[in-house]
Amino acid sequence: MWDQVANKWAEEFNAWQEDQFHYRGPNCENYPDMIERVAPFLEETLALDHQRIAVVSHGMIGRVMVGTLLAMTGDHMLSFSQPNDVIFHLASGGESFIAHHYVRGDGPHPGLPARNW
Numbered sequence: 001m002w003d004q005v006a007n008k009w010a011e012e013f014n015a016w017q018e019d020q021f022h023y024r025g026p027n028c029e030n031y032p033d034m035i036e037r038v039a040p041f042l043e044e045t046l047a048l049d050h051q052r053i054a055v056v057s058h059g060m061i062g063r064v065m066v067g068t069l070l071a072m073t074g075d076h077m078l079s080f081s082q083p084n085d086v087i088f089h090l091a092s093g094g095e096s097f098i099a100h101h102y103v104r105g106d107g108p109h110p111g112l113p114a115r116n117w
Helices: 002-008 010-018 031-046 059-069
Strands: 086-092 097-103 106-110
Touching: 002 010, 031 059, 059 086, 086 106
Parallel strands: none
Antiparallel strands: 086 097, 097 106
16 A cells, blocks of 8 residues: 555655654645644643543544643654554543553553554
């Protein structure tokens, strides 16, 4: 699949490969854009008076939300993925969050799963 993308959109693919965090494709957001967009949502969500909150999202914006809550650098944010069979669990550890994940219902496993592509 990536070979087809690289052949069809060589210039864009190469630019994305050089800087996946900051690259903004045509009519797309990059990671800093998404971070700016989710920040108000995360602030409002964290201000809710609830012990447990579930958020369901697509993979990239989910990565941005988790990375933002865990105060990750751009490179660290790109280092993990969330396949369809993985659920993240973030628990408040006072001033920060602690991450665990479940795979096909099995877990919790410490941390976040490594990016697999």
